[in-house]
Amino acid sequence: xxxxxxxxxxxxxxxxxxxxxxxxxxxxxxxxxxxxxxxxxxxxxxxxxxxxxxxxxxxxxxxxxxxxxxxxxxxxxxxxxxxxxxxxxxxxxxxxxxxxxxxxxxxxxxxxxxxxxxxxxxxxxxxxxxxxxxxxxxxxxxxxxxxxxxxxxxxxxxxxxxxxxxxxxxxxxxxxxxxxxxxxxxxxxxxxxxxxxxxxxxxxxxxxxxxxxxxxxxxxxxxxxxxxxxxxxxxxxxxxxxxxxxxxxxxxxxxxxxxxxxxxxxxxxxxxxxxxxxx
Numbered sequence: 001x002x003x004x005x006x007x008x009x010x011x012x013x014x015x016x017x018x019x020x021x022x023x024x025x026x027x028x029x030x031x032x033x034x035x036x037x038x039x040x041x042x043x044x045x046x047x048x049x050x051x052x053x054x055x056x057x058x059x060x061x062x063x064x065x066x067x068x069x070x071x072x073x074x075x076x077x078x079x080x081x082x083x084x085x086x087x088x089x090x091x092x093x094x095x096x097x098x099x100x101x102x103x104x105x106x107x108x109x110x111x112x113x114x115x116x117x118x119x120x121x122x123x124x125x126x127x128x129x130x131x132x133x134x135x136x137x138x139x140x141x142x143x144x145x146x147x148x149x150x151x152x153x154x155x156x157x158x159x160x161x162x163x164x165x166x167x168x169x170x171x172x173x174x175x176x177x178x179x180x181x182x183x184x185x186x187x188x189x190x191x192x193x194x195x196x197x198x199x200x201x202x203x204x205x206x207x208x209x210x211x212x213x214x215x216x217x218x219x220x221x222x223x224x225x226x227x228x229x230x231x232x233x234x235x236x237x238x239x240x241x242x243x244x245x246x247x248x249x250x251x252x253x254x255x256x257x258x259x260x261x262x263x264x265x266x267x268x269x270x271x272x273x274x275x276x277x278x279x
Contacts, residue, residue, distance in 0.1 A: 048076045063151065079114055090126070
């Protein structure tokens, strides 16, 4: 019997995965976690053969969790299940210790196949990504800028585009703010970015973060606002600017954004004049 630990922060998705695994006669779910730290705590108490790991989780994310899982005594195999269908992301996960990489667009039968394969000591790559990894990842000239980021730089990058400040990131990663600022400066140079808004735009264009519309609304704006609605209501000429504003949960009200056009000290592009009917 293959023992599986499911790490996924979306409850509905996690429950669906558990039901799918429960239909397989040779598998059982022995534990679940909604974030990286909870997963690590569970693994110290419960033995399993495979961790099915979402790469984008709050707190300790999937990429940060993989080397920590591999450092455990008798570590389980790690199968990454991600919304990112990008070859560079898959290569990064495999490089740091994952045994396989599947996307959430996969057929259910393929996911079960992947679990069986990595549980048996094999490797698995989503078929849709396999060819792209061969032709993209190995060709230095075609590598995107974010492929040049170190693991720590990528971790800082991911948190910056999710709205965390330097101090927030320092606290979560147990590093000094000065160290985080250094990583921020280096990654911005590598990505040719001049602001956090540029980083958000880059991340969205390369599908490196969740689509904002799929995430819970930011506390800074009414629950009815989505990136597209916010972009329309604030008349942002740049969709990514609206997404950046929505994702930055620093307590700024719509009025404050309208007046100052600033969130977390950054000025975002776009005209921030509120529609009269939206007030």
